[in-house]
Amino acid sequence: MSSSASKSRVVRLRSANNEIFEVDEAIVALSEPIKNLVDVIGVNHVIPMPDVRSKTLAMVIEWCKYHASSDQGLIKEWEEELDQADFVIDLLCTASFLCIKDLQDQMFQRVADLIKVKTLEEICELFHVKNDISSQG
Numbered sequence: 001m002s003s004s005a006s007k008s009r010v011v012r013l014r015s016a017n018n019e020i021f022e023v024d025e026a027i028v029a030l031s032e033p034i035k036n037l038v039d040v041i042g043v044n045h046v047i048p049m050p051d052v053r054s055k056t057l058a059m060v061i062e063w064c065k066y067h068a069s070s071d072q073g074l075i076k077e078w079e080e081e082l083d084q085a086d087f088v089i090d091l092l093c094t095a096s097f098l099c100i101k102d103l104q105d106q107m108f109q110r111v112a113d114l115i116k117v118k119t120l121e122e123i124c125e126l127f128h129v130k131n132d133i134s135s136q137g
Contacts, residue, residue, distance in 0.1 A: 011038055012046045013061075015054040020046060023061055030064045031098040051097065056090045063091075063103050088114065089127065 009025040011034070025043065029035045037047060049057060092107035115123050124131040 009043045011043050013057060014046045014048045015052055015057045016050050017054040019054040019057075021054075021057060021061060023064075027061065027064045027068055030067065031100050033097075033099055052094050053090065056087070056094050059087075059091060060094050060098065060100070060103065064100070067102060 010022050011025050011028045013021045013023060013028070013034075015021065025038060028038065034047060041047075052060075088107055088110050092104060092111065095101075095104035095107055114126065118126065121131060123129075
C-alpha cells in the first residue's frame with residue numbers, strides 16, 4: 001500500500017474542445033491555480049479549462065513536462081515549434097491564466113522577438129489586427 005501512496009496522482013483537465021488530458025500531479029503543480037484546486041477538490045474530478053483549446057493545452061502540458069525535467073535539449077526542441085504568432089498569443093494568454101510565470105515570460109520574449117524589426121503594418125498583419133490608427137496627430 002505504501003508503494004502506491006508514493007506514486008504521483010493523475011489530474012484530468014478538460015479543454016474547451018472537451019478533450020480530456022491526464023497529467024501527472026507533479027506536472028500540473030507548476031500552475032498554482034490548478035495545484036490549489038487539486039488541493040481542495042482532489043483528483044477525482046475533471047478540471048474544466050473552458051477558455052483553453054486542446055492544441056494550446058497540449059503545448060502547455062508539454063512545456064511543463066520539459067520544464068520539470070530540466071532537460072535543456074527538450075526545452076530547446078519545444079521552443080523551435082513556436083512559429084505561429086497567433087499560437088504564441090494563445091500560449092501567452094494560457095500561461096497568464098494558469099499563472100505559469102516562466103512560460104509567460106518566455107512567450108513575452110517570443111512576442112518581442114516577433115515584432116522587434118517589423119513596421120506597424122507588419123505587426124498588425126502578423127497578429128491579424130485591423131490598423132485603425134489614423135495618421136492625424
